[in-house]
Amino acid sequence: MSSQTWWYTARAGGIVAWALASLAVVSGLQLSTRLVRKPAPNWVLDVHRFLGGLTVVFVGVHIVGLIGDQFVGFGPVEILVPFTSSYKPAAVALGIVGMYLLLAIEITSLLMRRIPRRTWHAVHLSAFVLFVVATVHGVLAGTDRHNALLQWAYLLVAALVLGMTLVRILAPRRARQSPARPAVRP
Numbered sequence: 001m002s003s004q005t006w007w008y009t010a011r012a013g014g015i016v017a018w019a020l021a022s023l024a025v026v027s028g029l030q031l032s033t034r035l036v037r038k039p040a041p042n043w044v045l046d047v048h049r050f051l052g053g054l055t056v057v058f059v060g061v062h063i064v065g066l067i068g069d070q071f072v073g074f075g076p077v078e079i080l081v082p083f084t085s086s087y088k089p090a091a092v093a094l095g096i097v098g099m100y101l102l103l104a105i106e107i108t109s110l111l112m113r114r115i116p117r118r119t120w121h122a123v124h125l126s127a128f129v130l131f132v133v134a135t136v137h138g139v140l141a142g143t144d145r146h147n148a149l150l151q152w153a154y155l156l157v158a159a160l161v162l163g164m165t166l167v168r169i170l171a172p173r174r175a176r177q178s179p180a181r182p183a184v185r186p
């Protein structure tokens, strides 16, 4: 396989991994906010889990592409330890942090029944950090960051996640502050 093919594999793997992680965050927010349908149907949870697992697979594709490519010269150390790559060290470090967060979220989700729910939830909330870190990583490290379609995708998905997160934060408070009132005053 030529070096170009490895580079295309790394780039495509990164973009698909980011898209899947974004969809996982959006479907997770749909589960907690129930914005579209109340209550969210069971299959939304299955899709959410599937997207999380598939993200891990495509981060793997991204990394295999980077290791195969001769130009950046990534080995296990550059993949696992932040700031060790000579290629865009800070931007790449964000990708490495994202990878560790993703692994922590996936592993605690697989062990969900064996660990305290509070632990699982605390780790799961780091999905917001993962989304931010992975998006900034893609914007700063990516060859395709000048592609208009990808720029719009980053912008629109970030706006969607921000909007749904605000609903997630504000909705329970609103519910607490305005207890159900009878429609007609007695």
Ligand code: HEM
Residues within 6 Å of the ligand: 010, 011, 012, 014, 015, 016, 017, 018, 021, 059, 062, 063, 066, 072, 078, 079, 080, 087, 092, 095, 096, 098, 099, 102, 134, 137, 138, 139, 141, 142, 143, 144, 145
């Ligand atoms: C959650 C994990 C990760 C996600 C979602 C992710 C996503 C992305 C995305 C979307 C891009 C932009 C691709 C493009 O514009 O063509 C990218 C580029 C890049 N990523 Fe990651 N990444 C992750 C982890 C990593 C890790 C662990 C490394 C390795 C240390 C890494 C190294 C790179 C490099 C070197 C580039 C530049 C490739 C290029 O020029 O396109 N990433 N990544």
